[in-house]
Amino acid sequence: MNRSFPYVLVAAIVGILAGCATHVPEYPAPEATPTPTQPSPTDLPPYVVSGDTGPLPGPITQGKSRWTAVRWAELPGFGQDPLFEAWNAWIKSCERPGPVHAPLCKEVRRLSIGSGDEQRAWMVSRLQPYKVEPLQGSSDGLLTSYYEPMLDATRNPTSASAVPLYRPPASLGQRKPWYTRQEMETLPEAKAQLAGRAIAWLSDPVDALVLQIQGSGRLRITEADGSQRLVRLAYAGTNDQPYKSVGRWLLDQGLIRDATWPGIKAWIVQNPQRVNELLWSNPRTVFFREEVLSELDAAFGPRGAQGVPLTPGRSIAVDPTSIPYGTPVWLASPGPLAQLQKLVFAQDTGSAITGAVRADYFAGWGPEAGEFAGRVKQPLKLWVLWPK
Known part of the structure; x- marks a missing residue:
């Protein structure tokens, strides 16, 4: 996963907003999530190597x-x-x-x-x-820390799923930087260049932003015939716009004091009419490519x-x-x-x-x-x- 862009839930939008990985750049069963860490006591005995007393190499x-x-x-x-x-x-x-x-x-x-x-x-x-x-x-x-989100999506837009995830537009290399997030959603010329480039559709624009911050993710896609398949969306490029933290934007606007997922979520619930303003404060967008997720890949x-x-x-x-x-x-x-x-x-x-x-x-x-x-x-x- 190329994480040359800034890098969980929206808690990540602040924690990882400050943090990243490509990354990035997981699964015997697609639903399984391994335990990320196991706490270790701080008073463990040192690992002493017998005879490790000779001179050390230079810096x-x-x-x-x-x-x-x-x-x-x-x-x-x-x-x-x-x-x-x-x-x-x-x-x-x-x-x-x-x-x-x-x-x-x-x-x-x-x-x-x-x-x-x-x-x-x-x-x-x-x-x-x-x-x-x-x-x-x-x-x-x-x-x-960073992670790979797992989200439900549809192959085609519906009344409930209207947030697109795009593959790179053909004109991406011809204009640097490419259109901002806001321009992609409002300018006719930008929308025309994205026509037919959607891989899948999500129900929540904040989920789409989190997926872009992480740089890759897994989608459980409902196809047009009603069947479902699990795929990975891998990083395929950005619009070369600067990355801006939406959590930092909320803090700078004096709109919240608690820049954590609960704090941001509470603000979104109370201010649904300002969600676009929140999202557009980060002009950077990530484009994806779809990858088959085999049982081996899923591990x-x-x-x-x-x-x-x-x-x-x-x-x-x-x-x-x-x-x-x-x-x-x-x-x-x-x-x-x-x-x-x-x-x-x-x-x-x-x-x-x-x-x-x-x-x-x-x-x-x-x-x-x-x-x-x-x-x-x-x-x-x-x-x-x-x-x-």
Whole structure:
């Protein structure tokens, strides 16, 4: 999922409004939603490697980040993470590995049937952890989260479903920036260029905005003959207009004090005549392409910027100038919602994901993941795991 645009429910419209991933850039059964995280205690014993007392490698400069080598014992929770949950994400990264990690992929695949102890021992023998810090400024990091919405839609417009989701118009590359969100809905010339380009129709314009913010989603489409099918809408481009947070617009207008989903929803219910004004405050629109969602595809998320399917709870969006795609990363983030200490993989990006210690955590799909993603905004520390 190309998340070169800004990135759950409308809580995301503020939380993720500040956050992203392409992303983005999930499912044995389409309805299933994996548990995004499992809280970890903060007082776990360190993972001590016997004989790990030799000199450490020197620092590495990567873009605007500095990597400083550390001992494995400095990675909080490393001895307790169920690594088998992360291994599928690592195997996915090996479908399109970077040149530095590609030589490890044969061993990674072989260890897919190994025990957690075997996997941990191999990582210690083959990788060196480096703490990621900015070259300048505060070392405080930020973790947000994104997800894949799942919505009901119709193939054709109806009285109840009249909000279109478009594939890119033929003239998209001929005009930069393309028409704004408001112009697409009001100008005859813009509407003419979108004629026949709708993939499906939703009942709620706010759902459409959330889908565009996330960059991809799943639709349960009711076809013209009454049958239903599950498809994925993947990111296919934008109108190149600037992204503006509708939550920030409400705050700046003095219309709400509670920029959360309940607060925004309450305002929408009380001001239905101003919904277009709210939506038009964000001129940016995302276009999609429809993808068949096979049973195998349904077990993973959309493809991230690395070009591999995202794994819930194990894929993150990063600034690729600071952390290259495909890099295994140790993530530690204390917060009221979740204590995260786990192995993840840099497989996506987003325009709001900039800086050395910045990540967007892929939570999965559906309402549960959306609720989680809309609430996560907490401190972050990152360590890249680089081949020795």
